[in-house]
Amino acid sequence: MIRYLVRRVLLLLITLLVTSMIVFALTQFLPGDIARLILGRDASPEAIETFRQEFGLNESLPMQYVNWLGGFLTGNWGKSFAEGNPSVRPLVLDRLGNSLILAGFTLLISVPIAILLGVMAALRENTWLDSLISLLSLSVVGLPEFVTGIVLINIFALGLGWFEATSLIQDDYNIGDWLRILTLPAITASFVLIGYITRLTRAGMIDELKKPYVQTAILKGLPFCQVIFKHVLRNALLPTITVIAISIGWLMGGIVVIENVFNFPGMGSLLVKAVEQKNLPILQAVVVLIVFIFAAANLIADLIYAALNPRIRLN
Amino acid sequence: MAQRPMAFLGLIIVCGYLLVMLTAPMIAPHGFSDVLDDPNNCITRNNQTRCAALKNAPPSAEHLMGTDRNGRDVLSRIFYGTRETIGLPIVATLLSVMLGTVIGLAIGYYGGWIDEIVSRILDSLLAIPALIMALVTLATIVPTLAMSDIPLVQSLGAVNIALIFVITLLYTPIVARVIRSATLNLRDRGYVEIARLRGESTAYILFSEILPGVLPALVVEGSLRFSYAIFLVASLGFLGLGAQPPSPEWGRMVLDARSQYATAPWALWYPVLAIAILIISVNLMSDGLQRIFRHEAERE
Helix, strand or coil: CHHHHHHHHHHHHHHHHHHHHHHHHHHCCCCCCHHHHHHCCCCCHHHHHHHHHHCCCCCCHHHHHHHHHHHHHCCCCCECCCCCCCEHHHHHHHHHHHHHHHHHHHHHHHHHHHHHHHHHHHHCCCCHHHHHHHHHHHCHHHCCHHHHHHHHHHHHHHHCCCCCCCCCCCCCCCHHHHHHHHHHHHHHHHHHHHHHHHHHHHHHHHHHHCCHHHHHHHHCCCCHHHHHHHHHHHHHHHHHHHHHHHHHHHHHHHHHHHHHHHCCCCHHHHHHHHHHCCCHHHHHHHHHHHHHHHHHHHHHHHHHHHHHCHHHCCC | CCCCHHHHHHHHHHHHHHHHHHHHHHHCCCCCCCCCEEEEEEEEECCEEEEEECCCCCCCCCCCCCECCCCCEHHHHHHHHHHHHHHHHHHHHHHHHHHHHHHHHHHHHHCHHHHHHHHHHHHHHCCCCHHHHHHHHHHHHHHHHHHCCCHHHHHHCHHHHHHHHHHHHHHHHHHHHHHHHHHHHHCCCHHHHHHHHCCCCHHHHHHHHHHHHHHHHHHHHHHHHHHHHHHHHHHHHHCCCCCCCCCCCHHHHHHHHHCCCCCCHHHHHHHHHHHHHHHHHHHHHHHHHHHHHHHHHHHC
C-alpha cells in the first residue's frame, strides 16, 4: 500500500511539472512581443524595457521557467500584468475559495438526489419510471452549462426574482445572501453531475441486485429497505464513490462556463479573463492549480477504491 | 433501431440538422451577416433610397425568428450557424476517430514497451481538463495561425482550424484508449492467430481482422465524442474564445444576444433552443447505439 501510494504521489508531481511546462511553452507561441501587447502600441521604448525588466522577460526561456517554478513553490506567484500589478497569489487563492464553496454546495445538492434517482431507476428496472429517469438524465442533463444556466436565470432570477442573476460577493454576506447567489450556479452544475452519477448508481445497483446474496437476504425475511440500504447499496456505491471524487476534478473544469454565465467571482471567470487579456502570470497559476485539484481528486478516487476493494491494492 | 423510438427520433432530428447544414445557402432567406433594411424607416434623396437597419424586429411572417440587435435575420443565422456548430465537430470527430483508431489498434496489437510509452503520453494529455486545455491552446495558436498565409487557414479561418486541431488533440487519446482495450480482447482470438499463421501482413491483420471486431466500440465512442465536441465548440463560442463576430456559431449568438435580452429575447431563445434540441437528439441517438451494441455483445 505504501509503495502504491508513493508511486501515485510521484506520478502526480510529474504530471504537475509536465503540465506547468506545457502551459509555459504554449504561452511562448504568442506572436509578437508580450510587453508591447500588454502596454499597447503607443508605449515608449523605455516603458517597454522597464516592463520587460520587471517581469524578467529578458531572460532566456528555460531561465524564465525556472524562476517562475521556484517562485511558485516558495509562495511568490509573481505579479499580474493588469492595472496596478496586484500580487497573483492572494487574488487567485481568494477566487479558489469562492470556487470551492460553489463546488462543495453543488456536491451537497447533487449527490443525494443522484443516488436516490439511481436506486429508484434500478429497483423499477425497465418500467416507465426507469425510462423517464434515463430520458431525463440523457436530455435535460446533457445540455451545455450555458444553456441550462441561461434558462434558469430567466425563469428564477429575471422572471420570479427569487435569486440573483449575477453573483457579487461581499464580505458581510450571511448564509441567506450566500444561498441567493449560490443556488442557481450550483443547480446548473448539479444537472450534469446528477445525470452522470444517476446512471452509474443505476448500473451498479442492477448488477448487485442480481447476486444470490440478495435473494438469500430477502428469503430469510429481512425487511426490503434494510436489504437495499444496508446490503445492496453499500456494494453498489463502490464505483459511485470514486465517481464523486472524480466529479470534484470535473467541476473544476465545468465551473469555468458556469462562473461566466453567472459572473461568479471564482477561478473559472478569472481564467477566461486572463486568457482574453493575455495575463500570463494569472493564467499559469490558475491552470496549475486546476490541474492539481483535478489530479488530486483522481488520486483520492483511486485510493478510496483501493481501500474499499482490497483485490486491486497491490497492483 | 425501429424498436427504440426515442433513439430513432434522435436519428431523424440529427439527419434534419445535417440536411440544413448541407443546404444552408439555398434555404436561408438572407446571408448570415446581411443587415436588413427597415421599410418603414427609409429616406429617398437624389433617387437613392437609404434605409435604417431593421434592428430587434420581433418574429413575423417575413422574419420567422425575428432580427437581432444588428438587424440580421435570426433564422438565416441559425441555418448558416450549423456549418460551424455541427460541421466543425463532425470534422474534428472524424479526425480523432481515425487517428485514435490507428494508434489504439497499433499499441493494443503490439503491446510491450511501445504500448507502455504511447499509453503514458496519452495519459498525460488527459491529465488536463478538456475545457482548460482548449482555452489555453486556442488563446495561443489562434493569433499565430491568423498571421500565417497557409491557404487552408485563409479559406477556413484561423479559429475554425484551431478548434478542429484542439478537439482532435483532446479526443484522439480518449478514442485510442477505448480502441486499445477493445483490441487487447481480440488479438489472441483464433481467427487473428490463423491470419498470422497464414503470413498476412500486420496492416491486413489490423484493418481486416481486428478492425471489424472493434467497430461497435468505435461507433459508440464516435457518437459520444461527437456530442461532446458540439458541447465544447458551443461552450467556447459562448465564452467568447471560439467563433468571433460576425460568425453565426450558436454559442457565440447566445453570448451576443444576452445583453439585448430585454429588447430582443427571440435572438437569445432560438439559438438556445436549436442547440438544446441538437444535443438531446445526438445523446438519444448515441444512447440507442450503445444499447443495441451492448445487447448484441450479451447475445454473443
